[in-house]
Amino acid sequence: MRFRNEAETEALLMSHYEQYYRLAYSYVKSEQDALDIVQESAYKAIKGCRKVKEPDYLATWIYRIVVNTSMDHLRKRREEPMEEDILEVHRNAGQPETSFSGQTEDRLVIRELLDRLSTEEKTVIILRYFEEKKIEEIAAITGETVSTVKSRLYRTLRKLKTQLGDRWEESE
């Protein structure tokens, strides 16, 4: 069992690393931090996979590690000066939006909106719509109850809908 868990964990890490990176990046908004998070997550996953009793749970469990590791990074960063974040915002603001097609522009707006969400809101939206996880899986990843996840998801959707206005109706 132990051997299988480790082999399975390694296979998951190698085949899903892009998803883990994007998830981490969505929180920390920094390439270097996201890279640190994926490495740390892979390390924690291989180290701890023996403890996972049910191999079917490994995929969910790895997401949980990535989410928690990202949160840790955010917490640590809050204790440090925010210079990098400010720089990032300015860089984004300076981008020549006119050169993008309408569709690309939409996506930029979407990303910007996503960044305005709290980390908890971001987690449910990313996992539900981009990683296509079931509500039950999301609850297992965040360690919350299904009803908490559900109500947060609907609340967040409503919030996005208000901010997007007409654009939301188009895209729905």
Add this chain to the structure above:
Amino acid sequence: MNENWKQAYEEIPVPKEAQERIVAGICQAKREKQLEEQRCPEAGPDIEKRGNRPGTSGGILVLKRTGATAAAAMLAITLLTNVNPTIANAMEQIPVIGAIAKVVTFRNYENQTNNFEARIQVPQVEGGENAEVPVNKSIEEYADALIHQYEEELKASQGEGHYSLTSTYETVHDGERYVSLRINTTLVMAGGTQYVKIFTIDKATGQEISLKDMLGGSADKLDAVSESIKEQMKAQMAADESVTYFLDSDVPEWDFQGLTGEESYYINDAGQLVVAFDEYQVAPGYMGAVEFAIPVEVTGELEG
């Protein structure tokens, strides 16, 4: 939520380095896990690990996996062919295999289901006059465990995923007294899996012979072999910058401390003792599974 949303997310560029960092994390964890196991070889997880594989009594059997590449695995069985008439007479035993040991393919296991495939050659050592060759049981058990592992993975996969297991064999040494049979097993999933196992069997008695036994039980000789390995590591690192061993490193607890006498080994055509290490055991993963041939001056004459 529509496709635009998902695309916006998927357009987040993933740097090439992400994969390397995943591999780095995996390797670091494995290295540490292995060190823990080496420190307490009789601890729970290790027993469980041994239970997964055959023929573990006395020999060493360590499981390793590479991060990115499939690595060849090897199983070398050194057989003591009891042809020395003095010893044979003294023990009043008839040689089991005799001067000419023949290694033949006993059977082939082949399977292909979806993206799962296995090709496992199972060799056996033929003795003269229908003599029972005890080591065949161990070889058979080793192959059965590989097949069992494959079938379990296949059953658990429910048609999903990739899995390729290939096992072949070769005779790497055929001397007067010993026959070394090396079984190369390669497992490819997302990365590669490597098994390293070497055990030595006295064909007349069926008892395994450890590295220490091969050196006549001499702790001094074992130390001399350890020193020879350290010297070779140093010389190689000095000659080539890309070569790294865990020796005099920043992390002393990872360093190669010396042999225990239970390491994998065989005797090469030059009559030298060859000590084989697993990946990560004495060097970083990119070095692969490394071997050191020990000069005859260090070990003394060994019967081939």
